[in-house]
Amino acid sequence: MGRETAVVLGGTGWVGRHVSASFAAEGYDVVTVARDRAERLPYARFVRLDLTAEPVEKIVRTLEAERPAVVVNAAGQPWGSSEEVMRTSLLELTERVLAALGALPFRPRFVQVGTVMEYGPTPRGVPIGENTAPRPAGAYGRIKLAASTAVLEAARAGRVDAVVVRLVNVAGPGTAPASLLGRVLEELLTAREEGRDAELVLAPLRAQRDYIDIRDAGDAVLAAARGGLVGQAVNIGSGTTVPVRRLVRQLIAASGVPTRLEERAPGAGGPVSPGAGGDWLAVDPDPARLLLGWKAQRPVEGALSDDWHDRAARRTGS
Incomplete structure (x- = not known):
């Protein structure tokens, strides 16, 4: 009997690459589907497929x-x-995938990667729980919530075998360039290449x-795939907060x-995390531990160091 697939x-993207690595480490045959290969x-x-443009029938095939x-x-x-791009690539794509899954003659397990930004701002000191009412503050949170809702409704109606995992902020190799840590990384690398001090101006x-750590996030998706939850959303986080100023300083170090x-005052520098809302965010980690058998294992400091060394090596070709 062969290995499961x-x-x-989106397996060539930042989160997708680490999800793929977690499944491969567990013995799965992994197939990444995306519009662009990005890297081998x-x-x-790799299977090239534009999930937002090709007919649903091609996704089914x-x-x-x-x-x-x-x-x-x-x-x-x-x-x-x-x-507009987010709505097409996040919500409409999810709806097309759900339609394809519903047309299959077999039923794979489906894991939707969501975000705690779907909840919006929360009171300082009050962890987000699975029963926290979603009130997203920005377009990204609203669109991701609509996609998660579509998955949960399809699962509860019996059309798919699906679960949603909502990730907190993640750090580690491949950080998205638009994020705070990604912007800091790029400035540090550019300054090193140009032989000068770095100058960071931030909100x-x-x-x-x-x-x-992004690799813990990949393991959480694997745990959700292997679990028996259907039609539920589970928050994925450590349950503790870290000052973003400390993260920036650790990355510099x-x-x-x-x-x-x-x-500088808001507006002078880049936002900490667009669409997140609020200055305090943590999730209750117990449901993920109890329902999925997952908890954060890797220190964030290691994620930052690995991200720097990985990106520096890529830039130098070493």
């Missing part, structure tokens, strides 16, 4: 050919994109957020690049 939609992943096979035990949706453009770093850091 996991199809990761040694642990996965692709899945029938692979016959996966698991399908993960980690596709979509991040919150730095326009609202006040007041926020305290729940962060996990990991780089070894002399840096001048200036915090």
Whole structure:
């Protein structure tokens, strides 16, 4: 009997690459599906498919050919994109995938990768729980919530075998360039290449957020795929907050690049995390531990250091 197959939609993206790595490490044959290859992943096979443009019937045929035990949706453009692009790549894509899953002659396990931004701002000191009412503050949160809702409704109606995982902030190799840490990384790398001190001008770093290593996030998706939950959303986080100022300083320290850091009034520098809302965010980690057998294992400091060294090596070609 052959190994089970996991199809990761958006598998060449930041989250998707680490989800794919987690499934490969567990012995799955991994197939990444995306519009662009981006880079070759040694642990996965690539299938080129534009999930927002091709007919649903082609998505059905692709899945029938692979016959996966698991399908993960980690596709979509991040919150730095326009609202139109996000709606197409996050919500409409999810709706098309749900239609394809419903047309299959077999029923793979489906995991939708969501975000705690679907909840919106929460009171300081009050962790987000699975029963917290979603009130997203920005377009990204609203669109991701609509996609998660579509998945949960389809699962509860018996059309798919699906679960949603809502990730907190993540850090680690491949950080999205539009994020706070991604912007800091790029400035540090550019300064090093140009042989000068780095100059960072950011909005006040007041926020305290729940962060996990991106590789822990991949393991959480794997745990959700192997679990028996259907029609539920589970929050994925450490349950603790870390000041984003500390993260920025730790990233600077990991780089070894002399840096001048200036915090200016909102609007003068980049936002800490567009669409997140609020200056405090953490989730209750117990449901993920009890329902999925998952908890955060890796320190965020290691994620930052690994991200710097990985990106620096890519830039130098070493």
